[in-house]
Amino acid sequence: MRPSPELYLTALHDESARFAEAVALAPSGAVVPTCPDWSADDLLWHLTEVQRFWAEVVRTRPAEPVEAAGTRPEGRTALLAAFTEASAALRRELQDADPGEPAWSWAAEQTVGFTLRRQAHEALIHRVDAELTAGLPVTEPHPALADDGVAEALDVMYGGLPPAGIDFTPVCGVVAVHLTDTGTTWWTQPGSLSGVRADGRDLSGPHVLLLDPREPLDAVAAISGPASVVDRWLWKRLPDDAVRRTGDPDAIAAFEAAVRPAIE
Template identity: 50%
Template structure:
């Protein structure tokens, strides 16, 4: 299991948020973010500020749904930094004092404060890396959080149990992701998810994956240190140091399921 204790997520969230803020405070506003090319440094700062404001509202109003009104973006860099300081401190304080099993809204199947604790620690860590890449000063991701980040990507962000309004059809391939420094091995089944979203009417036909339990033999194995694999799956670094062995067809299916950039 990669899942961390609630206190660990809260500590990571606070550290990663502070580092994110400190790096961007020294980065000129117009510098582009190489991993999010549509954004400059101020866009990145506003993005995480708005995200942390949103989830602070969700946790504070639990178990009610998400807020209907959003704040306006501050006009200046100084005002952006002040807004980030306020909402980040509030979110960190809230998540550090609420039990992870308390009911709270989320967009995922898991409707608990624990989901937000986990998701926001990863959100802050990845955007901290974005900020450092923007400034040309990247530092490693913490191994324990990165290992859980790989699991969260495979279980939630790129995959997971498909909703009842669609159907997942496996393609017959199993991919093992092995984290060489932490000893974790995660196995996923790739395939396609097809269905019509009853809320929006949108028809989906997308590559998908579902994690499976057990020490199953895999068609392809992807391996590397947790920090490298996590950043690579988030499309924040290239594949140097990532090992691939086994079926090329299975690897193509895996990359098809995790290739969509996330922000």
């Protein structure tokens, strides 16, 4: 069960505010250790563009947005002002919309709620990036948000049901993802996709499905750790040894192959 819309809205506000505070303490040219191709100002502009884009998605719902790149301001002061404006617009649009209303997204779920959830987690992860860039301790998120972040990473960012015409083949048994602080266990089925999407994109390769069983499943392997650790590990914001692995090594390898690509 997902957290409430109110928790997502609060998280979006708090994580965005922490992001701005942290990135403001980093020199403009400081390298983002978790995204080494970016400087601190690149990170700031990235989240500005993301939040501005999704504010427009919600404002013009359910129409598909017209992507128009904004002009990057010169200097840290102007960049921070642009972020403040974009972030306020996103929160304003989301708090005035019903999460169940239809709205465009790049995913199977086409609702305002998708944007609300996705942007709360986007702000969380980039707040982590900003704190690391500024040399600050990483702030622990709300446990329910981190718990949901693991589910979102597995079901949206890495997995999800394949589109029509794409075949999914399991390659091992079930792998459990156990969150030691919240007590939640997410059940996953690693496998592989084969086939070409309608737009011509070849989706063949490792994949993982987030299962929704009515009863606990018999898992052949497990990944475990606190929710915030597993969430950051899936997003490649922690080293490979941050989580505990137990069980069938082939199943662990299949799971890790599916979640190997880095997400920005």
